[in-house]
Amino acid sequence: MRILAIVDHVYEDLELWYPKIRLEEEGWEVLVAGPLAGETYVGKHGYPCLSDAAISDVDAADFDGLLLPGGFAPDKLRRDEKVKQLTRCFNDANKMIAHICHAGWICISADILRGRRATSTAGIRDDMINAGAEWLDEALVVDGNQISSRTPKDLHVFAKAMVEHLNLQQPS
Numbered sequence: 111m112r113i114l115a116i117v118d119h120v121y122e123d124l125e126l127w128y129p130k131i132r133l134e135e136e137g138w139e140v141l142v143a144g145p146l147a148g149e150t151y152v153g154k155h156g157y158p159c160l161s162d163a164a165i166s167d168v169d170a171a172d173f174d175g176l177l178l179p180g181g182f183a184p185d186k187l188r189r190d191e192k193v194k195q196l197t198r199c200f201n202d203a204n205k206m207i208a209h210i211c212h213a214g215w216i217c218i219s220a221d222i223l224r225g226r227r228a229t230s231t232a233g234i235r236d237d238m239i240n241a242g243a244e245w246l247d248e249a250l251v252v253d254g255n256q257i258s259s260r261t262p263k264d265l266h267v268f269a270k271a272m273v274e275h276l277n278l279q280q281p282s
Contacts, residue, residue: 111136111175111276113138113175113206114175114176114177115142115143116142116176116177117142118144118145118151119152120182121153122154122179122180122210122212122262123156124262124265125179125210125211126159129268129269130142138174141162142162142163143162146164147164149161154181165192170200174205175206176196176197176205177208178197178207180213197216200255204254206279208272209256210261211262214231223238223242226253226254227244228256229260230260249268250264252271252275257272257275
């Protein structure tokens with residue numbers, strides 16, 4: 111399994127690293143893409159992340175799932191046409207999209223929440239609803255290929271749901 115994670119400066123440190131490490135424990139590859147390849151992106155709490163690739167160089171067809179960490183990075187990333195196009199491609203292919211906290215902003219801008227159940231940080235609740243989502247104040251919401259959680263305190267169920275979903279996608 112190959113999972114794409116997207117970052118930029120001021121990503122939420124735990125929302126990238128906890129799921130990334132958990133997925134790697136399964137033996138899966140997590141490729142981190144940022145605006146530039148080989149660039150160090152600093153999280154909200156100061157933890158650095160070196161990008162493996164540039165967002166512009168990745169193709170959704172090469173991956174089994176998409177991890178969108180929160181923080182303030184999603185507000186910048188949602189303006190990137192390639193990020194929106196990748197997110198729509200994952201959705202159209204019914205591949206896992208795992209978004210947490212403020213990462214719902216990317217899904218809003220990619221227009222993939224209409225008619226879906228999802229959660230996020232309460233701070234973007236109205237944005238999620240205005241984008242057509244049925245917003246639920248729950249630690250974990252799974253609606254088809256979309257897995258969403260509210261904040262770092264929900265990471266234990268978020269990462270577990272990602273592993274369960276990806277295990278179901280693997281050929282027997």
